[in-house]
Amino acid sequence: MSKIDWAAFPDARGHFGPYGGRFVSETLMGALDELQQVYEQYINDPDFMAELDHDLKQFVGRPNPLYHAERLSRELGGAQIYLKREDLNHTGAHKVNNTIGQALLAKKLGKTRIIAETGAGQHGVATATVAARLGLECVVYMGEEDTRRQSQNVYRMRLLGAEVVVVKSGTRTLKDALNEAMRDWVTNVDDTFYIIGTVAGPHPYPAMVRDFQAVIGREAREQHLEMTGKLPDALVACVGGGSNAIGLFHPFLGDESVEMIGVEAGGDGVETGRHSAPLCAGQPGVLHGNRTYLMEDENGQIIGTHSVSAGLDYPGVGPEHAWLKDIGRVNYVSVTDDQALAGFHRMTRTEGIIPALETSHAIAHVLDLAPQMRPDQSIIINLSGRGDKDLNTVAEREGITL
């Protein structure tokens, strides 16, 4: 594994081993070629990168802290736990790192209209936010089921001037929102830029979103070295599409001593079939523009997923994760809804930080992992988002009406 040149992936056509690629209808191929070209040009352009850094600092509030969760670490009695505080970003999650970058590219391409899909609403809010700032028209597709459980984010997007289209096809969740966004893009490809929110979709999206999110891992690596004089022993992040996880993991891939764990949504338990854990319990297939692990039936139809967290409720996963799983560089596990809820409460009560339900999956795994490690070891959790948006869901599960 030490011989892998991590920077060489994906290859020129967007492949991570057998995964990734570009599986879209012909109408979009030209737009993807154009995007790839522009992206490759600007990611190596010092002026563009300076503009991006400026926005990340002044608008998003980066760098955000790497916080030593001393009380939680002490209680668990094992490894030291550090939280990469993406929840402190403007808009409350890591999603904005990517929307800032893609919106700048949209400007460079002269596009006047932005579209996005969203599950929990965090990516939709982050997209509506940058669109408002840049004066771009914005349409966000969101499954009907998700608009119900994330009604505050729907209102937030509308306040920001975005049109929120409620998607009523299929399972009425994130995958259907993505289908609908693709249909919009294929129809309006001339003036429209599609800001995909995760490290999935056709090439160059998985690589591009990863590169915009890798700021998380770059900062965390530097901060951890500065605070402790060494690298962390483990990194833990939740995985839906996988953008916060890849953002944290990627800058550490070459550090062989650093163990990495991606935590999928186990829903009611992987054994029940009601979950959103394609890496743990799915198999490779093609959906939404890339080859990756999917949740599908024996006929190749995509099956309905379940998670308490709207942001993880998706039957696929970024292709780089599929590859990292196969080569064994990252270990993927799942935790159930109930475990995630326990993680949510533990973090809230112990550290005074209300995490998103997505993030709570990573926390839940660390509640098990940390006690198995020594106090001189350390874990970084990507605290990918804050939990304000989830208060209704948590209250509802506990029989409380707000």
Add this chain to the structure above:
Amino acid sequence: MSRIEQRFAELREQNRAALIPYVTAGDPEPGATVPLMHALVAAGADLIELGVPFSDPMADGPVIQKACERALRFGTSLRDVLAMVAEFRKTDTTTPVVLMGYLNPVERMGYEAFAATAKTAGLDGLLTVDLPPEESEEVVDLLEASGIDPIFLVAPTTSDARIDHVARAARGFVYYVSLKGVTGSQTLDTSALAERLEGLRRHTGLPLGVGFGIRDAQTAAQVAQVADAVVVGSAIVRLAEEHDGDADGFARAAATVVREMRDAMDVARSPGAAATV
């Protein structure tokens, strides 16, 4: 000579354009599909495009999305669709049948198993909308070895360089997507279409089919004047929804639409017909 080549050769000789109706297999119920295919042929279809239902039909508009949902209520699988093709072939050995769908069901079945089963069933072509030539090498080789034509799309946004690439991989005919959008979209600019097809003919000698946005006999006739084949999908599939589970009523209505299109197309191609494009 393949059935597809044979059919286009006959039509060329008669100076007619091919009429290719699309129906989603298993819609409104699996038993309806084979009789429907025969009815379409009797009404003047030259080639049948059979849709393979998929849970996430990203390139399709609402009409075909709903057709997929209806078919999937019966669990219509790719293997079931191939069985329908085999059943159709028992009594029709000349009308080419092309499957249109998405890659994942084919991947799940396995390329080799698909090619072998499809060959036995008497399938003639496969069009997977989410499989551009760049990703298709493996499946194309297996299809060709089984005598099944891989059909590829060309879009209004396809560059000249890509057209060559698509043309090299394509067999049977080239499917020109007449507009930017999903299936069943509204408008079709026939004069821009004529120009575009002329350009395409410089890159490929294959017959050119045109689909997306052909809604009625008049549009079909206009397209027939410049294209080698006219593909009609949503305009037929929407009749299934209108007949709400009545398979016979749907088949009769679909046959009527196909016959009207057939007649209008033949008139438009007949000597002395005024050019309307």
